Amino acid sequence: MSHDLRPHSINVIREGQAPSGAYVASPNFATYHYSWLRDGSFIAYGMDRAGQHDSALAFHRWVDRTLRGVAAKVDVLEAKAAAGQAIDPSEWLHCRYTLDGREGLDEWGHFQLDGYGAWLWSLMEHARLTASTEVLKELRPSIDLVVRYLTRFWDRPNYDTWEENGDQVHPATLACLYGGLRAVNRSLQSPALDETAARIQAYVLDHFVHRGRLTKFADGRSVDANLLWVPVPFGLLDPQHPVVQATVADLEKRCVTGGVHRYPEDTYYGGGEWILLTAWLGWYYVQVGRKNRAEALLAWIEAHADERGNLTEQVTEKVNDPSMVQPWIDRWGPVATPLLWSHAMYLVLREELNV
Numbered sequence: 001m002s003h004d005l006r007p008h009s010i011n012v013i014r015e016g017q018a019p020s021g022a023y024v025a026s027p028n029f030a031t032y033h034y035s036w037l038r039d040g041s042f043i044a045y046g047m048d049r050a051g052q053h054d055s056a057l058a059f060h061r062w063v064d065r066t067l068r069g070v071a072a073k074v075d076v077l078e079a080k081a082a083a084g085q086a087i088d089p090s091e092w093l094h095c096r097y098t099l100d101g102r103e104g105l106d107e108w109g110h111f112q113l114d115g116y117g118a119w120l121w122s123l124m125e126h127a128r129l130t131a132s133t134e135v136l137k138e139l140r141p142s143i144d145l146v147v148r149y150l151t152r153f154w155d156r157p158n159y160d161t162w163e164e165n166g167d168q169v170h171p172a173t174l175a176c177l178y179g180g181l182r183a184v185n186r187s188l189q190s191p192a193l194d195e196t197a198a199r200i201q202a203y204v205l206d207h208f209v210h211r212g213r214l215t216k217f218a219d220g221r222s223v224d225a226n227l228l229w230v231p232v233p234f235g236l237l238d239p240q241h242p243v244v245q246a247t248v249a250d251l252e253k254r255c256v257t258g259g260v261h262r263y264p265e266d267t268y269y270g271g272g273e274w275i276l277l278t279a280w281l282g283w284y285y286v287q288v289g290r291k292n293r294a295e296a297l298l299a300w301i302e303a304h305a306d307e308r309g310n311l312t313e314q315v316t317e318k319v320n321d322p323s324m325v326q327p328w329i330d331r332w333g334p335v336a337t338p339l340l341w342s343h344a345m346y347l348v349l350r351e352e353l354n355v
């Protein structure tokens with residue numbers, strides 16, 4: 001039965017926000033007891049869209065304090081890059097932090113640039129939606145740090161939005177960087193930064209467009225629902241651009257079975273339908289005026305909430321590989337529920353649909 005999950009979603013997110021301001025990825029899933037910059041940036045955005053600005057601000061301040069604590073790493077990285085020295089995987093800024101803002105000790109594919117770009121974008125959206133630039137002054141040292149980091153390292157291979165394929169460059173990641181740098185440059189007004197954004201955009205068009213559509217890698221075949229991020233929200237290409245339209249048509253064929261799968265070869269918990277990506281496709285449909293389709297996806301999400309109204313990370317009714325569901329349950333427990341990022345994207349879609 002479908003119903004309005006908005007109040008419950010706001011509660012889930014508030015309950016998952018630590019006193020520090022960090023958002024836990026999922027409270028009931030041990031592996032996700034961290035705050036990711038990627039998840040958190042979209043969660044903060046969802047809260048801003050839902051009018052919960054104090055929560056978003058607390059997250060941004062937490063990111064700022066956390067980054068001030070690791071700022072010296074960027075000096076070392078820049079010095080090494082300038083000297084042509086190799087950088088050890090352990091030296092990059094981390095993609096997630098403990099809720100009190102420390103680096104975790106577990107082994108992880110930490111070199112993920114997308115969350116840093118998404119954070120700049122989300123922070124600028126916070127300033128826009130609250131019609132105040134005060135926060136930008138307060139957080140300026142961290143903004144500058146992230147701009148330096150991304151400007152210097154944007155073209156290095158790093159783990160993608162799913163923390164995989166660390167030996168590749170990914171258009172979805174580059175979209176986050178493009179969107180973040182462009183957004184922040186509304187305030188910084190630096191011609192050099194505009195130029196970096198233009199280079200990122202050109203790189204995506206040169207390397208990832210094959211037969212008129214975007215691919216996840218430069219291999220001419222692959223697809224991934226994270227390619228939706230290229231138009232929405234980051235605007236690296238317009239939602240109506242023919243390349244985007246062809247990409248979405250390909251996604252509809254290969255990744256949509258009601259809800260949206262990450263990519264056809266995904267076997268994480270079998271590779272089911274992700275709530276957050278289903279909302280993302282709805283967000284895209286609203287942008288191109290296909291409101292009925294977006295409403296159908298909103299209804300699909302609501303119908304897949306559990307009896308308490310919680311949204312999972314993924315729905316495992318229709319998976320790419322049924323033999324891979326149980327092995328993941330044995331390893332990490334049932335699918336993460338509730339996932340704060342799923343609830344946030346649901347909030348975004350509801351706001352987009354104005355319901």
Ligand code: BGC
Nearest residue numbers: 025032036038039161162163
């Ligand atoms: C996803 C990441 C996400 C993390 C925490 C992973 O399974 O691939 O995108 O940041 O979970 O939610």
